Amino acid sequence: MALKSTALIAGYRGREVLHRIDLVLEQGQFVCLLGPNGSGKSTLVRTLCGVLPLSSGQVQVDGANFAALTALERVRKIGFLPQEVSPSFSFSVRDAVALGARCAITPRWLGKAHEEKIEPAIRLALASVQAEDLIERQLDHLSGGERRRVLLASVLAQAPKYLLLDEPTAMLDLEHQVALFNRLDELRHQQSIGVLVVTHDLNLAARWADHILLLKDGHIVAAGPPKEVINQQHLQSAFGPHFELVTLSNGQTGVIPK
Amino acid sequence: MNRGSLNLIAGLGVISLLIAFFATCFGTISIHQMEAWRQWLSLPSSQWDQQTHILALRLPRIVLAWLAGGALATAGAVMQTLLRNSLATPFTLGIASAGSFGAFLVLAMPGLAIFGSMSAPLYSLLTSLLCLLLVLKISSRSNRADGLLLAGITLNFLFGAGVMLVRYLADPFQLASMERWMLGSVNAVNINTALAPLPWIALGLAFILPRLSALDQLAFDEEIAAARGVPVKRYKTQLLLAAGLLTAGVVAYTGPIGFVGLLVPHAVRWFTGLRHGALIPACFFSGGIFMILADLVARTSEIAGRNSELPIGIVTAIVGGPFFLLLLMRKN
Numbered sequence: 001m002a003l004k005s006t007a008l009i010a011g012y013r014g015r016e017v018l019h020r021i022d023l024v025l026e027q028g029q030f031v032c033l034l035g036p037n038g039s040g041k042s043t044l045v046r047t048l049c050g051v052l053p054l055s056s057g058q059v060q061v062d063g064a065n066f067a068a069l070t071a072l073e074r075v076r077k078i079g080f081l082p083q084e085v086s087p088s089f090s091f092s093v094r095d096a097v098a099l100g101a102r103c104a105i106t107p108r109w110l111g112k113a114h115e116e117k118i119e120p121a122i123r124l125a126l127a128s129v130q131a132e133d134l135i136e137r138q139l140d141h142l143s144g145g146e147r148r149r150v151l152l153a154s155v156l157a158q159a160p161k162y163l164l165l166d167e168p169t170a171m172l173d174l175e176h177q178v179a180l181f182n183r184l185d186e187l188r189h190q191q192s193i194g195v196l197v198v199t200h201d202l203n204l205a206a207r208w209a210d211h212i213l214l215l216k217d218g219h220i221v222a223a224g225p226p227k228e229v230i231n232q233q234h235l236q237s238a239f240g241p242h243f244e245l246v247t248l249s250n251g252q253t254g255v256i257p258k
Numbered sequence: 259m260n261r262g263s264l265n266l267i268a269g270l271g272v273i274s275l276l277i278a279f280f281a282t283c284f285g286t287i288s289i290h291q292m293e294a295w296r297q298w299l300s301l302p303s304s305q306w307d308q309q310t311h312i313l314a315l316r317l318p319r320i321v322l323a324w325l326a327g328g329a330l331a332t333a334g335a336v337m338q339t340l341l342r343n344s345l346a347t348p349f350t351l352g353i354a355s356a357g358s359f360g361a362f363l364v365l366a367m368p369g370l371a372i373f374g375s376m377s378a379p380l381y382s383l384l385t386s387l388l389c390l391l392l393v394l395k396i397s398s399r400s401n402r403a404d405g406l407l408l409a410g411i412t413l414n415f416l417f418g419a420g421v422m423l424v425r426y427l428a429d430p431f432q433l434a435s436m437e438r439w440m441l442g443s444v445n446a447v448n449i450n451t452a453l454a455p456l457p458w459i460a461l462g463l464a465f466i467l468p469r470l471s472a473l474d475q476l477a478f479d480e481e482i483a484a485a486r487g488v489p490v491k492r493y494k495t496q497l498l499l500a501a502g503l504l505t506a507g508v509v510a511y512t513g514p515i516g517f518v519g520l521l522v523p524h525a526v527r528w529f530t531g532l533r534h535g536a537l538i539p540a541c542f543f544s545g546g547i548f549m550i551l552a553d554l555v556a557r558t559s560e561i562a563g564r565n566s567e568l569p570i571g572i573v574t575a576i577v578g579g580p581f582f583l584l585l586l587m588r589k590n
Contacts, residue, residue: 013401051484071487080485087478088342089532099478102471103486115260158486 001062002026003048003078003162003194008057010047016055017043018218025162028192030185032205034229035215036239041198042083044215045164048196049080062161075104079160083167083198085151091139093131093150097122100157125157126150128191129183145176149183156187162194163187169199177201181208202255206230214238227253263536266529270543274550278324281550282316285557289313318452323444323553323570324546325452326508327518329459331545332538333501334519335526336466339477339534340494340501341407347519348505351393351410351498353386354514355417357506358440360385361513362424365435378439379454379510386506389413394495406498441569442515444553451511458507465500466538469493473534515571517578518545518552524585552577 003025011017017040025031033041046052048059050066059066061077069077079100087096101121126132129149134142139150148168155163163184169177181197181204188195199205205212205226212229214222216238222229230253235243246254283291289309297310298317306314333348341350349355360381364370371377393413397406425436446452466473472493475483484490505519522545523537530536552573559568 046481049485050487051481074485074487078485080482082479082481085479085482086342088339089344089477089527091478091532095532096478099474099482100486103475155482 001161003062003196004060005044005048006058006060008044008047008059009055010043010052010057011055012043012052016218018047020057021218021220023048023213023220025194025196027161027194028188029194029211030188030209031194031196031211031213032209033196033198033213033215034200034202034205034238039215039238040218041215042166043218045080045166045196045198046082049078049164050074051080051082072104072106075158075160077160078162078164079155079158080164081151081155081166081168083170087139093126093134093137093139093142094122096139096150097125097135097154097157100125100154104158104160121157121159125153128156128187129153144171145173145179148172148176148180152180152183160193162196164196166198167200168197169201169204177204184208202230202235206253206255230255263530263533263540267536267539267543270540270547274324274543274547277547277550278320281320281554282313284554285312285316287312318446318449319444319553320550321449322446322452322455322512323549325455325459326444326512326515327522327545327547327549327552328542329455329462329504329508329545330515330519331522331526331541331548332463332466333504335523335534335537335541336473336497336501337519338523339473340497342477343407344524345520346407347516348501349514349516349519350407350414351502352389352412352414352417353502353505354509355414355421356389357382357386357509358514359417359420359424361439361510362421362428362436365439366424366428366432382510383458383506385417386509387502389417390499390502390506394498438569439513440571442513442571442574444512444515444549444570446511455507455511458503462500462502462504462507463542465496465503469497470534470538473497473538474532477532477534513571515549515574517574517582518548521574521578521582521585522548524582528585548578549574 005021005023008018008021009016021044033044035041043052047054061069098118101118105117105121123132126135129152131146131149131153134146134150139147142150152168169180172180184195184197185208187193209226211224212226213220214229214234221237222234230245232245235255242258243255244258246256248254283289289312294309294313297306298313303314330348337346337348337350338344361378364378364381370381373380393406393409396409400409402408425433428436472483472488475486475488476490476494480490523541526537526540526544530540553570555577556568556570556573
């Protein structure tokens with residue numbers, strides 16, 4: 001049971017950004033996607049969830065061709081949270097999370113969802129990110145950390161098997177970054193969700209990921225467990241010579257600027 | 259849709275019927291309603307008394323007002339969602355300017371009136387649809403997120419310039435006709451004229467109603483909507499065309515009547531929330547009610563020194579403007 005891409009090629013308006021990417025995200029696995037700006041990280045997650053079309057190659061979810069799935073099957077398999085979410089109106093937390101639940105529950109005649117299933121799904125999703133107390137608030141009145149948790153709840157309300165998050169810690173302070181990664185770690189253990197996170201923070205990736213993909217210029221330059229990927233050679237080839245590796249007291253590798 | 263929303267929509271439907279019913283008895287001459295309705299329903303027109311003839315004159319404009327208000331409010335709600343701009347109106351993409359330009363061409367050049375009295379609405383409809391297609395074509399070639407809005411605003415200015423040019427070249431008699439067109443009117447001659455926009459409105463609604471849950475997702479975030487299986491580009495094009503059809507179909511027969519498409523969706527969201535399953539039907543009924551009441555004010559107002567009707571466009575602006583400001587202040 002995995003989300004797989006095989007020889008994936010994708011880009012924008014004829015410009016190829018990703019070159020034959022092979023990727024596997026298993027259920028319950030925590031994968032971090034690293035790489036410099038413009039390396040194709042966001043393009044990759046957007047292609048995996050169907051926001052961008054494939055130029056060639058294939059994306060498979062649990063053995064089925066993703067392109068052949070219905071909309072309902074897609075939302076039950078993959079949940080995607082982009083870097084920026086900008087609602088055009090002032091959504092309440094309840095409405096924002098309900099959108100995720102509603103699209104994943106089988107519609108009845110005239111598109112009417114099972115309303116009686118929506119409220120429990122909203123509550124469950126908010127509980128899984130410890131945000132039940134925010135349910136009556138407006139999304140645009142929340143702090144950055146609260147907003148991220150609610151947006152994550154909206155995606156979790158789809159009850160997806162795989163979660164693709166594009167820089168979920170952007171604009172969050174250190175405490176909230178750690179809290180979010182802890183929450184994702186719990187989710188993958190408790191619900192066997194496969195988590196793929198795009199991040200620029202190598203230390204967070206080294207601490208939480210089972211597997212790291214290092215992307216540069218649309219190619220995977222390194223893939224494997226953090227200890228194998230985060231080394232001086234890979235760092236230098238992806239980010240230049242201005243970093244050095246340190247070994248922390250707990251044996252974990254850390255990255256600091258020179 | 260939850261029970262509260264269903265009750266609200268059903269309630270608005272009943273209220274719009276009641277208001278339409280009572281609006282027939284008011285005007286420059288009041289009529290004894292029940293007797294007039296009885297005659298209108300049961301007797302041939304040759305046996306009607308004066309009051310029933312007045313009822314028969316008022317009914318078409320009430321029907322046209324209801325259809326126009328409903329269509330413009332619905333188009334406004336859809337435009338605000340698709341353009342992600344709470345100030346968007348049915349006229350933002352230049353449809354009203356283009357429609358006016360088409361109608362003015364006929365008014366200024368009688369030789370173009372090859373379809374008789376239907377020429378102005380038909381030319382208006384054609385130029386409105388041309389404008390809509392141009393906006394979609396131009397914006398599809400733009401890489402900008404706001405390409406659609408900018409293309410619409412630019413075409414609005416271009417057709418506006420065309421309108422000014424035709425008005426500049428027109429003689430005073432033609433100018434008076436153009437002035438009346440610009441102020442808007444729901445004064446339909448008979449029930450056939452009143453129902454003339456119906457095919458366009460029905461076509462527009464046929465595209466919008468099956469896509470209400472997609473509109474919810476689009477209002478939230480387009481990337482998340484795409485990941486949730488909404489074909490964003492295709493649906494946006496279809497929904498813009500649908501809102502454009504609603505607008506063009508109405509403008510062709512009533513002229514550009516402002517504020518309904520801006521005010522009503524905002525007021526209705528206050529009660530329905532953001533779900534389009536409740537918002538769009540409620541907008542249609544509320545827009546119809548608002549326009550019938552605006553027409554009633556227009557018909558019953560006596561301007562100082564003149565015993566004539568106020569143009570409905572002025573009424574919608576005078577009533578709508580302060581109400582909209584009140585809504586803004588309440589939200590703040």
